[in-house]
Amino acid sequence: MRVRARSVIVLTGVLASLLGVPARAAAAPAAAGCDPIDPAACLLPFPNDWYTVGDPKTGTGRRIDMTAAQTPRNTLGKAVDPAEWNRNDGFSPGSMLLAHVPGLDLARTGAAPITDIGGSLAPDAPIVVVDTATGERWPYFAELDANATDPARRALIVRPAKNFLEGHRYAVALRDLRDAAGRVIPPTAAFTRLLGPDLPAGDPLRARQAAERATLADLAARGVTTEGLYLAWDFTVASGRNLSERILKIRDDAFAKLGARTPGYLVTEVTENPADDPIAREVRGTISVPSYLNLPGGPPGSRFHYGPDGLPSQLPFNVQLAGFQCEIPRSAYSTPGRAALYGHGLLGAESEVGSGAVKALAAEHGFVFCATKWAGLSQDDVATAVLALADLSGFPALADRMQQGLLNMMWLGRAMTTGLAGDRAFRSPGGKSVIDTSLGLSYDGNSQGGIMGGALTAVSTDLRRSVLGVPGMNYSTLLNRSTDFSTYATVMNLAYPDRLDQQIGLALLQMLWDRGEADGYAQHMTSDPLPGTPPHQVLMHVAFGDHQVSPLAAEVEARTIGARIHRPATAEGRNPDTVPYWGIPALPEGPFTGSGLVIWDSGSPYQPLTNTPPSSDTRDPHSDPRKSADARRQAAIFLKTGEIVDVCAGLPCRAAGG
Numbered sequence: 001m002r003v004r005a006r007s008v009i010v011l012t013g014v015l016a017s018l019l020g021v022p023a024r025a026a027a028a029p030a031a032a033g034c035d036p037i038d039p040a041a042c043l044l045p046f047p048n049d050w051y052t053v054g055d056p057k058t059g060t061g062r063r064i065d066m067t068a069a070q071t072p073r074n075t076l077g078k079a080v081d082p083a084e085w086n087r088n089d090g091f092s093p094g095s096m097l098l099a100h101v102p103g104l105d106l107a108r109t110g111a112a113p114i115t116d117i118g119g120s121l122a123p124d125a126p127i128v129v130v131d132t133a134t135g136e137r138w139p140y141f142a143e144l145d146a147n148a149t150d151p152a153r154r155a156l157i158v159r160p161a162k163n164f165l166e167g168h169r170y171a172v173a174l175r176d177l178r179d180a181a182g183r184v185i186p187p188t189a190a191f192t193r194l195l196g197p198d199l200p201a202g203d204p205l206r207a208r209q210a211a212e213r214a215t216l217a218d219l220a221a222r223g224v225t226t227e228g229l230y231l232a233w234d235f236t237v238a239s240g241r242n243l244s245e246r247i248l249k250i251r252d253d254a255f256a257k258l259g260a261r262t263p264g265y266l267v268t269e270v271t272e273n274p275a276d277d278p279i280a281r282e283v284r285g286t287i288s289v290p291s292y293l294n295l296p297g298g299p300p301g302s303r304f305h306y307g308p309d310g311l312p313s314q315l316p317f318n319v320q321l322a323g324f325q326c327e328i329p330r331s332a333y334s335t336p337g338r339a340a341l342y343g344h345g346l347l348g349a350e351s352e353v354g355s356g357a358v359k360a361l362a363a364e365h366g367f368v369f370c371a372t373k374w375a376g377l378s379q380d381d382v383a384t385a386v387l388a389l390a391d392l393s394g395f396p397a398l399a400d401r402m403q404q405g406l407l408n409m410m411w412l413g414r415a416m417t418t419g420l421a422g423d424r425a426f427r428s429p430g431g432k433s434v435i436d437t438s439l440g441l442s443y444d445g446n447s448q449g450g451i452m453g454g455a456l457t458a459v460s461t462d463l464r465r466s467v468l469g470v471p472g473m474n475y476s477t478l479l480n481r482s483t484d485f486s487t488y489a490t491v492m493n494l495a496y497p498d499r500l501d502q503q504i505g506l507a508l509l510q511m512l513w514d515r516g517e518a519d520g521y522a523q524h525m526t527s528d529p530l531p532g533t534p535p536h537q538v539l540m541h542v543a544f545g546d547h548q549v550s551p552l553a554a555e556v557e558a559r560t561i562g563a564r565i566h567r568p569a570t571a572e573g574r575n576p577d578t579v580p581y582w583g584i585p586a587l588p589e590g591p592f593t594g595s596g597l598v599i600w601d602s603g604s605p606y607q608p609l610t611n612t613p614p615s616s617d618t619r620d621p622h623s624d625p626r627k628s629a630d631a632r633r634q635a636a637i638f639l640k641t642g643e644i645v646d647v648c649a650g651l652p653c654r655a656a657g658g
Contacts (some may be wrong), residue, residue, distance in 0.1 A: 040100035047091035047235035058089035059239025071501040072455040072501040083425045090238035092510045094474040095521040097158035101177040111142040117161045128173040132218045146610035148499035155503040162559035166240040171218045176228040180535040187230045203486035223229040243520045245402045249311040254290045262419030263411045264288035278363035280330040283425045289411045291320040300384045304400040325350045326370040329363040335427040336436035337368040339416040343445025343453045355419040357626035365636035372412045376402030390495040401518025413441045427440035442639040454518025458525040465537045467635040472553030475520035476510035480611040539638045540597040541574040563595040591643035600625040602657030624655035
């Protein structure tokens with residue numbers, strides 16, 4: 001869904017007058033505690049256990065310990081306040097690995113590119129990522145930030161091809177790196193000293209050398225020696241408890257208080273459509289959701305209210321009124337339909353449930369769809385999002401509201417299968433309920449609804465199956481690759497003009513974004529459910545060459561959740577990868593009960609091989625899958641039966657474009 005550009009442009013203009021438009025920010029002097037092994041910017045390399053401390057109370061035994069002196073500063077000199085980040089006991093499971101290597105040429109180095117993920121596991125790969133607990137080499141691809149025009153501020157970005165495991169510690173080695181002439185790039189002076197003899201007491205690098213010894217030992221145990229070593233470091237991934245404890249606390253607390261009752265709601269508007277309309281009735285109203293935010297009603301910009309246990313707590317009588325809209329197909333007047341939640345696109349609203357493709361799915365296959373706004377990333381949150389890009393310290397407000405938004409959606413789902421099903425607005429002219437509550441609850445969402453829908457699926461106790469339309473996960477991967485981000489990028493370019501700082505900033509944002517989007521929950525989305533949560537099935541519909549949600553991120557998600565892919569996924573020659581859809585096993589012949597990925601190709605070019613958006617000169621296929629009758633039929637069968645059936649006759653799946 002396209003960004004609401006007019007509001008953003010107005011806000012950008014205001015911010016431009018406040019921030020000025022510098023050519024580039026001057027590099028800040030090194031702060032106390034910066035890791036000396038990569039002097040290009042504090043916090044590099046990232047993620048990095050150098051910026052953690054031991055803490056026996058956490059799930060990992062560590063805790064993030066950053067200071068404002070170490071975090072990026074905007075053009076007004078405001079550092080990112082690390083307080084909320086320091087609640088984490090590790091880094092994002094989707095962390096991109098960042099470093100700066102002067103003169104690096106990835107092709108001459110032989111590093112695995114986006115088109116050859118399998119190459120990252122070669123014995124002589126120049127970049128090695130090792131799970132120190134299991135010894136497993138981790139797949140990835142490497143790229144240089146294509147948005148950086150100054151080579152001195154260009155990040156090396158190493159992205160995992162599937163998410164890192166929660167609570168695990170990883171060691172990273174960069175070796176035999178080469179420049180464009182093929183010359184080996186020597187390590188920094190500081191790292192060279194760390195590789196040498198034990199440093200004497202009082203040497204500023206002594207503590208860093210002691211920490212480095214453990215990393216080098218882990219690498220050596222896996223056959224990675226110091227020969228040709230340019231850089232090595234380690235990092236710990238946040239624990240499952242730390243990633244999910246906030247949303248599970250508010251979910252369990254809210255539903256325990258609700259008990260067997262229906263959530264409070266109020267129907268405010270009922271629209272009867274003409275007899276020839278396959279959607280018979282549209283219903284609007286509000287639901288009353290317990291709010292765990294710190295301002296009455298939980299408006300944009302509010303944060304969690306934390307209780308004595310360090311987790312979100314509801315202030316007395318604090319509730320959030322969430323608007324909803326429902327579409328009732330005419331077929332439900334004779335045969336009650338299935339209750340289904342719908343998730344809207346980027347910074348949108350619940351009214352998207354009334355779009356043509358959603359109504360077609362409802363009418364063709366007997367679903368009653370209801371939607372509410374994704375609080376935290378709805379049209380109400382545009383100003384907060386823009387301000388957060390101007391000062392990353394403001395981002396926790398979005399992350400907290402996103403989790404409240406997940407609760408709002410779960411609350412609406414429970415209302416659909418309890419109170420709303422019996423309300424007169426949801427009864428046929430003959431007096432029967434239009435919702436068959438015995439069929440349970442389903443989910444379908446597109447774009448942001450596909451991204452957030454993954455998180456909702458992982459934490460919902462009422463859902464069992466979800467269709468994620470044009471999905472992905474990990475906004476730190478998605479933003480640079482999305483045409484939707486171009487307007488917002490203007491804000492970030494004004495506030496953080498240094499491209500190296502921008503990538504560090506995106507990596508920091510992901511650590512909090514994990515709490516509200518699929519990236520933080522992917523390990524538990526399907527067969528390894530969170531505490532008190534059932535297992536789920538997911539069907540992912542991806543648009544080949546998508547301009548708004550990069551298919552790359554959907555592939556990482558599929559590997560992480562254990563989904564299988566429809567093959568042949570695309571026609572011969574359409575995918576430039578050495579092994580297209582590497583590491584994603586094929587769906588078996590015949591109906592399959594599990595989770596799957598289907599590529600829908602409508603003829604648009606493959607996405608760029610760099611971290612940049614597709615050209616505006618090419619057609620965006622983002623909405624094509626949901627407009628395909630075959631895709632809708634496959635989605636409906638899956639939601640009703642749990643089976644993924646081949647609707648493409650054993651061929652690549654095609655969606656009509658144009």
